[in-house]
Amino acid sequence: MKKNLKPTLKNIASQLGVSTATISNAFNKPDQLSAKLRDAILQYCEEVGYLGPSMATRSLRTGKTGAYGIILSDDLSQSLMNPVANQFLSAIAAVFDEQHVNMLLLASDPQNYLVNQIDTLADGFIVYGQPKDSRILIRLEKQNKPIVTVDFAYKDYPSINIDNHDATYRIAKYAIEKSQASIIHPVVLGLHLMRDNHSTSIDHNKLFNPLESISRCRLEGYKQALEEANIELTEQSIWQIEPYEERIIKTIIRGIISATEPVNLLLCMSDKIAIRCFRSGSRVTNQHT
Structure with a gap:
């Protein structure tokens, strides 16, 4: 490349005598070029320090960035310490690797987006768990991009769930049947039952409704099994554990x-x-998850 000539898409194409689309395809659509031509282009770009077409420029032209936002219901630090969330992210990453797209991890606090609007870079969103702040979902909707929810349902968007109510109903029923006590005194230790972000016994008026929270679905499953067995479960016997701190538990x-x-x-x-x-x-007699 000529001295002092900035390595841009246009300049690279001019130096190699090909179109700008050919240079772009070398980075983004390798199947459109012969292996020999692509290798030659990439080698030349490496020599002159050109990293490829700008994501910002490409997004203006195509409306796509090649990145998908993963909205986590917990803070990023909490989520990365959660083994289930780690497995979930690893599975998504495996699919993204195959499709040559990128993952954009996003916290569930809307304050994070007031300054940099980084969420607007995503081509679509996977929302893992019910956000505690409903403004997050409203913000995503306004972008008119694909949204998939996991572990909760939201309006008519595609969702991935299991029957949490039935699962916990069966668990509680099994635990009751296996108990040898003449009178059962239960306690439930739950997650994300209320919007309050601290550990406390529950306030029924502050509970998420079953449609927006898998934890509430799980609670209703426990309650049904206990009610069928004529076992009382008071609000003081139901606890929300936030965050997962051993000291609090x-x-x-x-x-x-x-x-x-x-x-x-x-x-x-x-x-x-x-x-x-x-x-x-x-020293609790029976523990079930």
Whole structure:
């Protein structure tokens, strides 16, 4: 390339005597070129320090960036420590690798987007878990891009779910049948039951509704099984655990153990919470997740 000539798409094409579309295809549509021509173009670009067509420029022309936003219901730091979320992200990454597209991890706090609007770069969104702030979903809708929800349903958008109500109903029913106690005193340790972001016994008026929260669906499954067995479950016996801190779970378990009527059935909505309960030295008779 001529001295002081900036390595741009247009300049590279001029130096190699090909069209700008050919240079762009070398990076974005390799199947459109012969292997020999593509290798020659990429080698020359590497020599002159050209990294390929600008994403911003391409997005203005095509309306696509090749990146898809993954909206996480927890903070990024919490999500990356969650083994289930890690498996979920790994599975998505495997598909993205095959399709040669990129993943854009996005937190569920709308304040993150007020300054840089980074979410607008995404070609579409996968929303993993019900966002605690409904403004997130409203913001995504306004972009008129594909949206897929996971572990919750939202309007008419495609969603990926299991029957959480039936699953927890069966779990609770099994636990009740296996219990040897004449009177069962249950406690439920749940996740994301309310918009309040702290650990507390629940306030029924603040609960998510079953249509917007898988945790609420799980709670209703537990409640149905307990009601059928004539076992009382008070609001004081249902706890939201936020975040997954061992110290907080230990404090709750101590309260359970010191209660007038010791708990003999502990229903956990997460393997992680159940493991923390075991590690805390809980003397609860039965624990089920």
